[in-house]
Amino acid sequence: MTEGTQRKLAAIMSADVVGYSRLMGADETGTLAAMRAHRSELWNPVIEQYGGRVVGTAGDSILVEFASAVAAVESSIAVQRGMIERNAELPEERRMLLRIGVNIGEVVMDGDDIFGDGVNVAARLQAIADSGGIAISGNVYEQVSGKLDVAFSDDGEHDVKNIDRPVHIWRWSPDNQAPAADMDKDAPPLSDKPSIAVLPFDNMSGDPEQEYFSDGITEDIITELSRYPDFLVIARNSSFVYKGKSVDLMQVANDLGVRFMLEGSVRKAGSRIRVTAQLIEANTSGHIWAERFDRELVDIFAVQDEITAQIVSAMGRSIQAFELLQSRRKAPTSLDAYDKCLQASAKISSPDRTRYTEARSQAQEAIELDPNYAQAHAIVAQTQLVSFTSRWPEDPEGTLQAAYKSAQSAVELDDHNFFAYNVLGLCQVWQHSHDLAIASLQHALELNPNEARTRANLANALVFAGQPEEALEQLEIAMRLDPHHPPVYPHHRGRAYFVLRQYDKAELAFSQAVTQAPGWPWARLMLAAALTALGKVEAASAEVEAALKISPDMKLDQVPMIWPFREQGELDHLIGY
Incomplete structure (x- = not known):
C-alpha cells in the first residue's frame, strides 16, 4: 500500500443522467445550464445535508461517499424526489432523469479519491437502476430496513459486469411509495359536509432548508379552511403522513374519508414566491380548479386567502361567511x-x-x-x-x-x-x-x-x-x-x-x-x-x-x-x- 493510501468501509452513491447524449445533442447549451442548476440548487445541498462528500464528477455522473447506508439512501431518495418536482413543469423531452446505485463496502482511499470493490458495485447498481429510481445492494438493504419509511421491491440476485459474485438487488421507485393502508381499520365514513384533505405542498425552491416554509404555507391553508363551519377538514397530522410520498389520490381519499383533495407546490426565490394549487374530486380524479400565483413575498397572506376563498367557491359554498372570518384574521406587520x-x-x-x-x-x-x-x-x-x-x-x-x-x-x-x-x-x-x-x-x-x-x-x-x-x-x-x-x-x-x-x-x-x-x-x-x-x-x-x-x-x-x-x-x- 502506497503512502497516503488507506482502506475503510463506506457507503457509496453513484448516479448518472439517463439519455444524457440525447439531451446534449438536442440542446447542448440548455442541457449544460440545467445540469449546473440541478447540481448547485438540489444535488449538492441535499448531499451536504446528509453528510456526503462528492469524490468524483464526470459529465453526467457523480460519485458520493457517506458515513452510513441510511444517509446514502435518504440522500438518494431526496434527490430523486427533488428531480420529480423540478421536472414537473418541463416538457417530457427536456426532463432530466437520474439512475442511482447505492452500495456499502470496502474502499481504497488515495488522497481525495476512492477506488475498489465498494465503488465498482455501486457503479454497476446505478447502471441497472430504473430511470428515476434507485437500486441498492443487499447489504445496504439490511442496514436501512426498518429505519426508513420507504418501500423497496426485492429483485433477487443478479450477475453484474466485472463482479465475481452475484449481487442481491433491491429497487426503489417513486411510483410505489404510498403509505400502506391499515387493513384492520375501516375507512372513515364520508361526511355529509363537503370534506377535504390538504396534502403537504411540495418545496420547489431547490433548498431543503426551505422545507419549513412550504410546510407552513400548507398548515396555514388548512387552518384557514378549518375556520369554515360548513366543511370537514382533515387535520394536519393526518395529511402530513403522506409528505414526500408518491400517492394514489383515490386511495388517500378513501383512507381519510374525504371527497376533495388539494395539492400544490411552493417556490421561494429572493423576494418572489410562486404557489401552485389544484383542487381534485377524488372519485373521478377530475380537476375542479387549478391556479398559479406569482407574487412578491410580502403578498403571501393575500395568496393564502385567495386560495382558500377559491376552494370554498369551487366546493359549492357561499363565501360570505368565509369572507367575514377572513376579515378577522390578523397578519403580522413583519x-x-x-x-x-x-x-x-x-x-x-x-x-x-x-x-x-x-x-x-x-x-x-x-x-x-x-x-x-x-x-x-x-x-x-x-x-x-x-x-x-x-x-x-x-x-x-x-x-x-x-x-x-x-x-x-x-x-x-x-x-x-x-x-x-x-x-x-x-x-x-x-x-x-x-x-x-x-x-x-x-x-x-x-x-x-x-x-x-x-x-x-x-x-x-x-x-x-x-x-x-x-x-x-x-x-x-x-x-x-x-x-x-x-x-x-x-x-x-x-x-x-x-x-x-x-x-x-x-x-x-x-x-x-x-x-x-x-x-x-x-x-x-x-x-x-x-x-x-x-x-x-x-x-x-x-x-x-x-x-x-x-x-x-x-x-x-x-x-x-x-x-x-x-x-x-x-x-x-x-x-x-
Whole structure:
C-alpha cells in the first residue's frame, strides 16, 4: 500500500443522467445550464445535508461517499424526489432523469479519491437502476430496513459486469411509495359536509432548508379552511403522513374519508414566491380548479386567502361567511416575524427538549420584530407549557405561570386566534381552573371547529373536570378529523373510560397508545392501572417495569402535578391501582 493510501468501509452513491447524449445533442447549451442548476440548487445541498462528500464528477455522473447506508439512501431518495418536482413543469423531452446505485463496502482511499470493490458495485447498481429510481445492494438493504419509511421491491440476485459474485438487488421507485393502508381499520365514513384533505405542498425552491416554509404555507391553508363551519377538514397530522410520498389520490381519499383533495407546490426565490394549487374530486380524479400565483413575498397572506376563498367557491359554498372570518384574521406587520414563527412551528410537532428550546428562541425573536404578533406569543406559551408538563425546568410552577402570561398576552393581542385560546385553556387546566379551561377551549372550537387537537385538549380538560362522557364525544370527532391521530388521543380516551370504571375499554385504549408510542412511560403506567383493575397483575407489573426502564426517575408524587383532577377522589382512585 502506497503512502497516503488507506482502506475503510463506506457507503457509496453513484448516479448518472439517463439519455444524457440525447439531451446534449438536442440542446447542448440548455442541457449544460440545467445540469449546473440541478447540481448547485438540489444535488449538492441535499448531499451536504446528509453528510456526503462528492469524490468524483464526470459529465453526467457523480460519485458520493457517506458515513452510513441510511444517509446514502435518504440522500438518494431526496434527490430523486427533488428531480420529480423540478421536472414537473418541463416538457417530457427536456426532463432530466437520474439512475442511482447505492452500495456499502470496502474502499481504497488515495488522497481525495476512492477506488475498489465498494465503488465498482455501486457503479454497476446505478447502471441497472430504473430511470428515476434507485437500486441498492443487499447489504445496504439490511442496514436501512426498518429505519426508513420507504418501500423497496426485492429483485433477487443478479450477475453484474466485472463482479465475481452475484449481487442481491433491491429497487426503489417513486411510483410505489404510498403509505400502506391499515387493513384492520375501516375507512372513515364520508361526511355529509363537503370534506377535504390538504396534502403537504411540495418545496420547489431547490433548498431543503426551505422545507419549513412550504410546510407552513400548507398548515396555514388548512387552518384557514378549518375556520369554515360548513366543511370537514382533515387535520394536519393526518395529511402530513403522506409528505414526500408518491400517492394514489383515490386511495388517500378513501383512507381519510374525504371527497376533495388539494395539492400544490411552493417556490421561494429572493423576494418572489410562486404557489401552485389544484383542487381534485377524488372519485373521478377530475380537476375542479387549478391556479398559479406569482407574487412578491410580502403578498403571501393575500395568496393564502385567495386560495382558500377559491376552494370554498369551487366546493359549492357561499363565501360570505368565509369572507367575514377572513376579515378577522390578523397578519403580522413583519414578514421576518412570520418566517420565524413558521420555523418555530415546525419544531414543536414532537416533545423534544432541544427543538422546543430552539422554537421558543425563534418565537421570541419574532416578538422582538413584531411585539403585537399574537401567534408568536402563543408559541412561546406552548413551549413553556410543554416544559412544565415534561418537568424540564427547575421551577415548574414558575414556568406554568409564565406560560399562562404568554397565552393571556396572545389572546389580548388577537381575540380571534384559536391557537392562543387553545394554549390558554391548557394552562388553566394545570392551574386547576377547570371551568375557565373548558370555556377557553370551547371558544377555540367556535373559532375553528375543525381543529382536532383542540377537541382532544377539550376532552382532556373534561376528563379532569369529571365529565368523561362529554370527553368521549369530543374524542370521537377528533379522531374522525385526524384518522392518523397521535397516541395522546387514545390515551385521553383510556383515561375517560378509567374514570367511568370501564376498565376493559380503558385497557384497549391504553394498549393502542402504547403501541403507537412504546417509549411513553406514562401511557404504560396508565395501562398498568387498567390491567390491575382487571386483575391482570402479572401483565401490569411488566408494564410498570417497562415504564421505569424508560424513565427511572418517575415517582408517584409527580402524578398530582401531571394529572390535575378536580376531585381528589378520582386521583386517589387512579393512584390506588
